[in-house]
Amino acid sequence: MKLQCTAILRPPHHTVVTYSADDRDEDLERLARHGDVEAFxxxxxxxxxxxxxVIHARVGDPGETERLVIEVFCAAWRDLQRRPWRHRGFLGVLSHAVAISFDRDEEVKGRNP
Known part of the structure; x- marks a missing residue:
C-alpha cells in the first residue's frame, strides 16, 4: 500500500536510501521523525x-478499510513529528480508535444500526 498522505513532502535535495527488512523499527522511527519518508x-x-x-474486522467494507488505513498512517506521520511512539501499540490503539469513530459516524448516518 502506498502512503497517500499529502502532509508528507519530499525536499528537493532528498537523497534516496534503501532500507531492508532487517532494519529495526526504532532506527526507522528515528529517521522518519527527522523527515525520512522512505524510512516511514x-x-x-x-x-x-x-x-x-484491525480496521476491517470492525468495518467490513474493503474500500472503507483501505481509506481508514491511509488515515491511520497519515495521523501516525503527524504524531511522529511531535513525539516518538512505539509502532505496534500506538498503531493498534489508533486503528481501533479510527474504526470505532467510523462505526459511530455510520450509526449517526443510519447506515449501521
Missing part, C-alpha cells in the same frame, strides 16, 4: 496488514 514507508509496509486487519 518501510514502517507502513511492515504494519499495514495488521492495521488493515
Amino acid at each position: 514507508g518501510v514502517l507502513v509496509e511492515r504494519y499495514s496488514s495488521a492495521v488493515y486487519y
